[in-house]
Amino acid sequence: MKDLYEEFAYDYDEFGSIENYLGRERSFFQQLFTEYNVECDFRYLERAFAEQFDAVVCLTTSLPHLHTDEDLVTALQSMKDRLRTNGLLVLTQGTTPYTLSLPPIEVVVNREDFSRIFVKEHDNQFQTIHVIDLYHSKERLESSRYDIVYKIILDDDYRRLLSEAGFGNIQIYGDYDRSPYSEESRRLIVVAQG
Numbered sequence: 001m002k003d004l005y006e007e008f009a010y011d012y013d014e015f016g017s018i019e020n021y022l023g024r025e026r027s028f029f030q031q032l033f034t035e036y037n038v039e040c041d042f043r044y045l046e047r048a049f050a051e052q053f054d055a056v057v058c059l060t061t062s063l064p065h066l067h068t069d070e071d072l073v074t075a076l077q078s079m080k081d082r083l084r085t086n087g088l089l090v091l092t093q094g095t096t097p098y099t100l101s102l103p104p105i106e107v108v109v110n111r112e113d114f115s116r117i118f119v120k121e122h123d124n125q126f127q128t129i130h131v132i133d134l135y136h137s138k139e140r141l142e143s144s145r146y147d148i149v150y151k152i153i154l155d156d157d158y159r160r161l162l163s164e165a166g167f168g169n170i171q172i173y174g175d176y177d178r179s180p181y182s183e184e185s186r187r188l189i190v191v192a193q194g
Helices: 023-035 069-081 155-164
Strands: 053-058 083-093 105-110 114-122 126-136 141-151 168-173 188-193
Touching: 069 083, 069 155, 155 168, 155 188
Parallel strands: 053 083
Antiparallel strands: 083 188, 105 114, 114 126, 126 141, 168 188
């Protein structure tokens, strides 16, 4: 099985990897990443960055693309190694018990010429999002379907993984106002000290 993260690890967003983009989006990101020589696997940040930072921020679905605890701890240790003493790691994601309970079909884009639909399913370990892109204009009639598989990582998982990676002072919030995390939270925001 090919390790997709071995050579490149572009930051992933909620729509999956760059290989899944169609048309102008794909060309834009490929040109941008080529121009700026974006080639870094966030499990091995030390290969690209010798310096240390006050903070490392890892947004939305980057970590859930890693499906094993071993890869997750490796990535977190790599982030910790790039932090100065007592530096901060900030992780954000939208997967919570509340969001997992939402209806499985979601129209995320609905324009005159393009629609994107998510059909979601999950078990106790993984959430699969079946992404359906529909181009529906006079100039372009086509569709694309691909799947994104996220590891479900919740608050207790983060506490365990971050502790194993050597982090301390782990705080978990339910939103950007620093409200306490709960089962009803729509976000999971983790702040840990290296």
